[in-house]
Amino acid sequence: MEKEIKSDAKSFSKTIPTTTPYEMEKQAQSVYTIAKFKEFQQELIGKMFCEVIGVQEDTPVKMYDVQEEVWIPKSTLDETSPEIKTKKVMKKVTFKVSFQKDECQLECSCHRFEFRGILCKHAICVLLRNGITLLPERYILRRWRKDVRR
Numbered sequence: 001m002e003k004e005i006k007s008d009a010k011s012f013s014k015t016i017p018t019t020t021p022y023e024m025e026k027q028a029q030s031v032y033t034i035a036k037f038k039e040f041q042q043e044l045i046g047k048m049f050c051e052v053i054g055v056q057e058d059t060p061v062k063m064y065d066v067q068e069e070v071w072i073p074k075s076t077l078d079e080t081s082p083e084i085k086t087k088k089v090m091k092k093v094t095f096k097v098s099f100q101k102d103e104c105q106l107e108c109s110c111h112r113f114e115f116r117g118i119l120c121k122h123a124i125c126v127l128l129r130n131g132i133t134l135l136p137e138r139y140i141l142r143r144w145r146k147d148v149r150r
Contacts, residue, residue, distance in 0.1 A: 020044060023133045024124070028140075036144040039118055046121040052129055053094070064097040064129075066108075066122040095122045104136040117141045 016037055018025045028040045046068075054065035071088040096109040106113075106127070112120035119127075119139050127135075142148055 016041075022128075024127075024135050027134050031140055031145050031147070033144055033146045036118060039116065043112070043118060043121045044124060047124050047128075050121050050125045052125060060102070061098050061100045064099060064122075064126050066095045066097055066125050068093050068095065068122065095120075097122050097126045099126050099130065101130060104132065104138070106139075113139065117144055 014034060016029065016034055018029055019041060022044060025041065025044055028037055028044075032040060049069040051067050052064055053067045056063040070091050070093050072091055073086050074089045075084050075086050098107045099105070106119070106123045108120050108122045110120050110122060112118065113123070118141075119135065127133075
């Protein structure tokens with residue numbers, strides 16, 4: 001409990017700088033605890049490796065295909081040396097994001113929000129593509145807010 005109290009106090013007294021000009025990052029900076037803000041920043045920065053490659057718009061719930069460039073370590077055996085070398089190989093992975101604009105409701109096949117409590121880079125891509133520059137309140141969980149008394 002004491003650790004949480006110290007963490008809460010630190011979240012109010014210390015500000016982590018933003019790394020992008022996005023309004024949603026400034027919003028996250030003002031509401032999230034330091035730890036969750038840093039996690040959100042990583043998702044926002046990771047958005048640069050994502051691209052919307054397809055969309056089905058014929059229903060109230062739009063389905064987006066968001067492709068992400070993922071770097072995977074690959075070990076190889078060098079024939080000239082007994083050492084195993086590791087290099088990174090780029091792989092493109094496609095995620096499905098459903099988006100209902102009326103309710104501003106998102107769901108991504110990576111399920112980061114369900115597991116970690118913050119929106120993923122794929123969902124952020126879809127929000128920005130639809131001109132939504134702030135995080136919808138429903139995706140700022142009370143648990144991660146720095147203004148919540150614990």
